[in-house]
Amino acid sequence: MTDKNTRFLVVDDFSTMRRIVRNLLKELGYSNVEEAEDGQVGLHKLKSSTFDFLVTDWNMPNMTGIELLKAVRADPSLKHLPVLMITAEAKKENIVEAAQAGASGYIVKPFTAATLDEKLAKIFQTMNK
Amino acid sequence: MSDKAINSGDSDELQALFDSIVSASTSAPVASAPAPAPAPASAAEQPVSDAAAAGANMEEPARSMFTSIGQLTRKVHDALRELGFDKSLEKAASTIPDARDRLAYVATLTEQAANRTLNAVDVAQPLQNRIESDTDSLIAEWDKLYANQLSVEQFKQLAQRTRDHLKTTSANARATNEQLLEIMMAQDFQDLTGQVIKKIVEMAKEMEGGLLEFLVQFSPTGQAPKPSAAEADSGLLNGPVYNAESRTDVVTSQEQVDDLLASLGF
Numbered sequence: 063m064t065d066k067n068t069r070f071l072v073v074d075d076f077s078t079m080r081r082i083v084r085n086l087l088k089e090l091g092y093s094n095v096e097e098a099e100d101g102q103v104g105l106h107k108l109k110s111s112t113f114d115f116l117v118t119d120w121n122m123p124n125m126t127g128i129e130l131l132k133a134v135r136a137d138p139s140l141k142h143l144p145v146l147m148i149t150a151e152a153k154k155e156n157i158v159e160a161a162q163a164g165a166s167g168y169i170v171k172p173f174t175a176a177t178l179d180e181k182l183a184k185i186f187q188t189m190n191k
Numbered sequence: 192m193s194d195k196a197i198n199s200g201d202s203d204e205l206q207a208l209f210d211s212i213v214s215a216s217t218s219a220p221v222a223s224a225p226a227p228a229p230a231p232a233s234a235a236e237q238p239v240s241d242a243a244a245a246g247a248n249m250e251e252p253a254r255s256m257f258t259s260i261g262q263l264t265r266k267v268h269d270a271l272r273e274l275g276f277d278k279s280l281e282k283a284a285s286t287i288p289d290a291r292d293r294l295a296y297v298a299t300l301t302e303q304a305a306n307r308t309l310n311a312v313d314v315a316q317p318l319q320n321r322i323e324s325d326t327d328s329l330i331a332e333w334d335k336l337y338a339n340q341l342s343v344e345q346f347k348q349l350a351q352r353t354r355d356h357l358k359t360t361s362a363n364a365r366a367t368n369e370q371l372l373e374i375m376m377a378q379d380f381q382d383l384t385g386q387v388i389k390k391i392v393e394m395a396k397e398m399e400g401g402l403l404e405f406l407v408q409f410s411p412t413g414q415a416p417k418p419s420a421a422e423a424d425s426g427l428l429n430g431p432v433y434n435a436e437s438r439t440d441v442v443t444s445q446e447q448v449d450d451l452l453a454s455l456g457f
Contacts, residue, residue: 078305085309121428128427150431152441157448159427161457168448171431177445 069112070095073104073130074119074148079171083117083148086175090182101125105133108140115185120149120156128163135164144185148173270409283401286394293387300380307377315370318363325356 070087072095074080080097087095096113098104102125104118116134120127127147134140144166149156152170160168166188167181332349335341341349435443442448 076302078302078309081309082305085312126428151427151429152432152435152443152448153427153429154440154442154451156427157442157451158455161452161455168452170442170445170448173445 066091068114070115071113072117073098075122101130116145120151131163283398290391290394293391297384304377304380308374311370311373315367318367
């Protein structure tokens with residue numbers, strides 16, 4: 063079973079999207095959610111606090127989601143953090159790039175609660191192996 | 192040159208810019224062709240390639256590049272004036288800030304709508320949860336009553352609580368309805384943004400027409416260069432795909448994302 067106290071960090075430059083993801087996570091039983099408005103702020107939060115799961119957008123100012131992902135994977139203390147990308151970027155190139163950079167999952171916007179639930183479950187399953 | 196500028200109602204700034212460029216070009220060794228008055232468009236290519244070739248050195252080539260660009264600008268400016276294109280391009284350029292404002296408006300409206308809707312859900316959800324939990328506990332008590340497990344006194348209390356519950360439920364239902372109405376009203380952005388977007392599309396079409404005409408006139412082959420789809424949409428920061436039909440380089444569903452990842456062994 064997955065821990066409902068899992069600490070999530072949701073990184074997206076649109077506050078409405080952060081809110082929707084936060085609400086969906088709450089609906090799925092995860093109420094321990096923090097937010098950041100771009101990759102830079104997100105990375106700072108990841109380094110200064112402890113998180114169990116990162117959900118990030120791709121296209122953001124200052125630091126994009128893919129840069130954030132690469133920074134996380136390059137950091138010895140963060141590299142095992144599961145990273146789920148939720149983004150409107152739908153080119154195949156994007157998906158390949160994200161997978162090669164070490165993304166744990168990839169969801170294309172607009173998405174449903176069921177998709178989020180499924181991807182989270184899959185990532186947790188892989189982690190617990 | 193300056194006579195022509197005055198006669199054609201040219202601006203002082205342009206003239207000053209031009210003068211500075213001309214004086215720079217006479218001193219700059221790499222700069223070719225000290226910009227003659229309105230030259231044919233074909234000659235425009237020469238200074239660019241010269242400047243590019245000199246790109247290996249630092250300070251001086253940069254200056255000469257600016258010089259060449261300035262000369263080109265002047266040539267284009269004069270040519271446009273002669274052909275009467277300046278007015279149409281001016282009009283096209285003036286629509287850009289307008290379009291930008293409209294798009295900002297769309298962004299604001301949609302954000303507001305999303306927030307309004309989410310606020311309404313935040314208000315309505317606890318009301319619904321309360322109805323559900325209260326009803327569940329009353330059902331359990333009524334079940335006890337039908338199983339003859341309640342005393343007369345307990346039954347009286349249950350009846351009272353049930354009566355209160357009905358009143359609360361009615362009030363909560365009304366309040367929830369208000370929130371549903373609010374959610375409905377928040378969708379009015381669709382109408383407003385739809386109209387604005389339509390206008391922007393029209394604007395873009397007009398601009399495209401103007402620019403295309405200009406390109407046809409000035410490209411050496413007399414044809415507008417067509418950027419390939421890949422060129423127009425390269426890079427990895429493209430945002431939502433709004434033209435998925437007729438494209439093979441994008442995914443259109445989560446299944447396709449999953450399939451692609453699976454095919455890569457992820």
